[in-house]
Amino acid sequence: MQPLRTTFAETLGDEHDPTAGKHLVVVSNRQPYRHEFEGDDDEVVVDRPTGGLTAGLDPVMQSAGGTWVAWGDGGADPQVADADDCVAVPPEDPAYTLRRLWLDEETVDGYYYGYSNRGLWPLCHSALTKTRFSQEYWERYRTVNERFADAVAEQCSGDRPWVWFQDYHLALAPRHVRESGNEDAVLAHFWHIPWPGPDVYRSCPQREELLDGLLANDLFGVHIDRYRENFLDCVEEILPTAIVDRQRSVVHYEGGETRVRSFPMGVDADRIASGATSDEASAFWESFAADNRLDGSDRQVVLGVDRLDYAKGILERFDALEHLWANNPEWRGRFTYVQKGSETRTGIRDYREYQSRIGEAVDRLNDRFGTDDWQPVVALTEMLSEPALAGxxxxxxxxxxSSIRDGMNLVAKEYVAAQVDHDGVLVLSRHAGVHDDPVFAENALTTDPLDTCAFSDTIRTALTLSSADRSRRMRRLRRSVHENDLSAWMDSVFEAMEDIGEHRAGATPSPHSDTDG
Incomplete structure (x- = not known):
């Protein structure tokens, strides 16, 4: 796989690569490589990044070098790490350092399952009835953030190193890094989930501490302008000593300046399109279609691909399908719904119960509407390779x-990227961040998953769109997804970090960098 920073490099030349000569430190909860034991002889094998941010950043790190700091959660991770808890990656051609942190089960329960995913996740998705901010969780979260910060501080070297924090697991770490003596480091943070408005955010007992940690960054990024405005509103309301410059989208706080920007994340569109046309994709589809009586028929396929999370609106989707088949019997047998689901956070009761309810909904619809030659819902739970999923x-x-609330929702963009035949239709919740993109708002079919009747009607509309209308909409969506891909997203973040470094050095900032992304 080629490095993804081709957009910036091809446009401006390699000498303008913003990461050139920088010591880049990426910090995330999830690691890019995991070592596991396999087989009776406990052979050590490597799990590699297969998609999303870890897959996108891996070639950047291979090109730029530097260090990736993450939780080492693989069973064989300690065995391959050195005395400093580091391992060179990729294994076959080492190019950068993976610095691992070791977290015991009790710590993970409080930091990850507890504060991160029973506190911050539901808070940011406006699911206040599911939040639990216990003092024990908070203490674990704070301790782990300090440990991440200590590991980052150890890795910072050179003139103005770049540190890029990822997501809500690490809100406190930037302040600790800043106070560890790394005043010259350029710190950036990307928040991959929604940022709520102050009416929701004020429900968090540690609201001031979290904002204090995040405002130690020079750059704070979110997906869309709405979340950026929400963040500025929260800062203005909750931190009386902070000065918010709305015109420049900058916060002045504790002697520092934080630029708040929106960077709508993309996907590796070329890689997905290539996967969709691969032999592996074709072979998977032929087998899957034959197994589920979809080959050789004019029966349409409706698809959902989700982590089985309550924010994704999966049960609301089943309600809409049930309404459609119950009130429009002529549609029974004319399409099959495929739910590709991935279990997630099963250590949290809310998730276990939600996933159980999904299984019950699948059984209910199949029992109510299924016939000898038609299964209305196919639940696909097996892990799929990238080409198979693209197929x-x-x-x-x-x-x-059908997200109830979503930071961006990259499934929507992945589906579009794989639509090389331009004949699919995207039905998109207005509550997903990607819907704020005018191209998606105009060319997907918008729905509100909480309005069962309207959602049902939208599915029926999607199934009856003319081929010309499908092609017109999908071509526009695909053009946007390829122009605003994962590479372009990373370029925009790195350009903003470069501009901050130039500003500190007294250089003239580049004209394209101090923008909203």
């Missing part, structure tokens, strides 16, 4: 993205 996307006539 599933490509062959789905309709994709349903």
């Amino acid at each position: 599933l996307y490509r062959n789905a006539d309709v994709a349903l993205v």
